[in-house]
Amino acid sequence: MRFVKHLSSPAPGQGGSRTRRSLTALSLLALCLAAPPARARLVQADLARVAAAPSPGARAPLDLPVTDARTGRATTLGQALAGRPTLLLPVDYTCGNVCDPMVSMSADALAATGLPAGGYALILVGIDPRDDAAAARRMIRETLGDRADAIALVPLVAAEAAVARLTGALGYTAIYDADTDSFAHPAAALLLAGDGRVARVLSPLALTGRDLRLALTEAGEGRIGGLADRLALLCYGFDAVRGVYTPLVQRILAVAGIVTILAIGLLIFGLTRLTRRQAG
Numbered sequence: 536m537r538f539v540k541h542l543s544s545p546a547p548g549q550g551g552s553r554t555r556r557s558l559t560a561l562s563l564l565a566l567c568l569a570a571p572p573a574r575a576r577l578v579q580a581d582l583a584r585v586a587a588a589p590s591p592g593a594r595a596p597l598d599l600p601v602t603d604a605r606t607g608r609a610t611t612l613g614q615a616l617a618g619r620p621t622l623l624l625p626v627d628y629t630c631g632n633v634c635d636p637m638v639s640m641s642a643d644a645l646a647a648t649g650l651p652a653g654g655y656a657l658i659l660v661g662i663d664p665r666d667d668a669a670a671a672r673r674m675i676r677e678t679l680g681d682r683a684d685a686i687a688l689v690p691l692v693a694a695e696a697a698v699a700r701l702t703g704a705l706g707y708t709a710i711y712d713a714d715t716d717s718f719a720h721p722a723a724a725l726l727l728a729g730d731g732r733v734a735r736v737l738s739p740l741a742l743t744g745r746d747l748r749l750a751l752t753e754a755g756e757g758r759i760g761g762l763a764d765r766l767a768l769l770c771y772g773f774d775a776v777r778g779v780y781t782p783l784v785q786r787i788l789a790v791a792g793i794v795t796i797l798a799i800g801l802l803i804f805g806l807t808r809l810t811r812r813q814a815g
Contacts, residue, residue, distance in 0.1 A: 587723035589706035595731040604671035604690040618729040620754035621656040628666040628674045637739040647744025652687045664695035728754045
């Protein structure tokens, strides 16, 4: 079983308050801390390359040859999209760490949109070409269970060359770590218009039904959002031997902790003043 720790920040333009973003960060931190340990061997220069940063006008190659993991039939990415606005989620089918909640939370958000299943698609694409259709079906069964039938879910597997072509076109960079047999990759979902254009980059760990409904509606109308977002890996550097995070991650976690404490303090201060006013 391959494990990798990765953590992303919600992309700008998704809506939501600073408080919700802080709570999201805390929930993601909990996921990382609860995950089985992995030995991070990639250096900072490698991790700096991990991102989802599509260039303006980026478009998924619709003629890309893929295999539908559910049916085992060869098809193309364009046939899988079928002209629908699509949430494309690159995943490692055997990751067993953050990939599972990414898929689960994306499915929940799609179900909460209230949109008919035929009006959109959730497409999973395996970034590890060694993962076959059986691995994809096993992940879906263990992660979604019966919920998979309630959404327009299309799990795909592809050859190494096809995966490289797709990720290159989308500006999606994942780095393989041979020492841990795992992929360092951004926790990112790409919202595609029906013609394959990248409309937005979203964090699947911070999606809400309301926000996703709006994003899918805009993508269905062909409106493309800003693509300046960069979802970078932040939580890969856990040293399992020493049981501590690397200095970069330690600094990030320290800053996040300080911000959280200040936010809680401001909330308590505001509630105290409000209580005194009401009492007076």
